[in-house]
Every structure is written in C-alpha cells, then in structure tokens.
Amino acid sequence: MNQPDSNPNNQGDPKQTRKLDEKYCQSCGAIIRSSAEVCPGCGARQKGMINKTALLLITFFLGGLGAHKFYTGRNLQGILHLLFFWTGIPALVSLVEFIIYASTSSERLNEKYQAKGSALLIACIALGVGLIYMAAILAAIAIPQFIKYRERAYHAVFKSELQNFMTAEELYFLQNNKYTSDLSDLELTHKSPLVEIDIISADKNCFEARVTHAKLHKSVAIDCHSVDQIQDE
Numbered sequence: 001m002n003q004p005d006s007n008p009n010n011q012g013d014p015k016q017t018r019k020l021d022e023k024y025c026q027s028c029g030a031i032i033r034s035s036a037e038v039c040p041g042c043g044a045r046q047k048g049m050i051n052k053t054a055l056l057l058i059t060f061f062l063g064g065l066g067a068h069k070f071y072t073g074r075n076l077q078g079i080l081h082l083l084f085f086w087t088g089i090p091a092l093v094s095l096v097e098f099i100i101y102a103s104t105s106s107e108r109l110n111e112k113y114q115a116k117g118s119a120l121l122i123a124c125i126a127l128g129v130g131l132i133y134m135a136a137i138l139a140a141i142a143i144p145q146f147i148k149y150r151e152r153a154y155h156a157v158f159k160s161e162l163q164n165f166m167t168a169e170e171l172y173f174l175q176n177n178k179y180t181s182d183l184s185d186l187e188l189t190h191k192s193p194l195v196e197i198d199i200i201s202a203d204k205n206c207f208e209a210r211v212t213h214a215k216l217h218k219s220v221a222i223d224c225h226s227v228d229q230i231q232d233e
Ligand SMILES: [Zn+2]
Pocket: 025, 026, 027, 028, 029, 030, 039, 040, 041, 042, 043, 044
C-alpha cells in the first residue's frame, strides 16, 4: 500500500473517476472492476479480495465460531462469536448472515469487506478452536462424573476392607480364644494398598483398631462391637 506505484493519485488518467463497482489496481493504479482478482492491465493479483464461495462456506460451517468475521477483518465480532459459541446464538446470527452474503453480489461484498488472510487458514484455525471447545465441554461433563464414580469405588473398597478385617478378627477369636493385635496373624488377602489398618489393642475380650483410607482422607475407629455401625457406612 505504501509503494508509490499503488497511489491512485499519481497514476493513470487524473480525469478518470472511479464508479461504485470499480476500484484502483493495487499495483498500477488503473481503474478496474471491484470484483477483479487480477488486474487486466498489469496482471497484478489484488490483495484482500473476498472470495464469495469461501466466505459462504466458512459462514455456513464455521460461522458459529466467528470464522467469517475474522476472514472479513471484523475481529471484535469474531471474538464475541467465539466467546458465546456455546449458547448457539452466534450460529443463528451466522445463518442469517449466510443468507445475506448469498444474495449479495461478489462486487458488493468486495466493496463492503476486505479479506484479512486466507479463508482456508482461518477455517483450519476455527476448526481447531472448535475441537478444543468440544474437548473442554466433554471434559467439563466427564471429569466430575469420573471423580464421583471413583469416590464411590473408594467407599466400596473401604467398607469391604473394614468388613474383611472384622471377620478375620472374629475368625481368629474362634480359633485362639482371643483377638490379635498383629495384622499378619489375620492372613488378610487382597488387601487394598490405599487402606491402612492399625490395631491399637487386642485381648481376649475385644480389639480396637483404626482404619484409614488414604485417598478419601477418611479414618474410622472400630472395635469388636462395630459390626452394626459398619453396615451403615
Ligand atoms: Zn494493474
């Protein structure tokens, strides 16, 4: 644009005036049709030309993400589309714009707007942003579900470990006529590494223990009378 050649005032016939559907060639300054992508005089490709087909495609498929706004240099509106994409409103607005663009001539579109970059590149970026958006929405739904599910699994393990331990103590009592304070006496199989059992005391009358779940940050004090309490856990 800053090249002296492109200044229309220095080039061409000064008496010539531009009509509404015309423009100056960016290279030689000659008056050419506003829809011309290549100057018929000097053969220079005109920058910033709106490709109507590309505009229609990105408005229809990626308008919800504001792709057509970025293509036509209306970045602020594009950002608004991106921000409110999830409401579906930008997609509706884009559909209306699609109809407007479809019924507007290429000349008129090029008078109104200037392409600010490659439609293909903008489409790829919008698609990428759309995919990230989708992934974020899915994660927002899936992660809390997963945490809830895992929490339930932890609770189930905790309860089962408590029951196994108490059953093992009762079995030991039946065989030895006393409870044990040594966990290895109980031969607990499949013990979860997340659950820690600490036998505080044990004799021929009763036992006392503390059972802790590392991930639940939960700790329960139990003794030989705790059977009913565990059922409620
Ligand atoms: Zn030219």
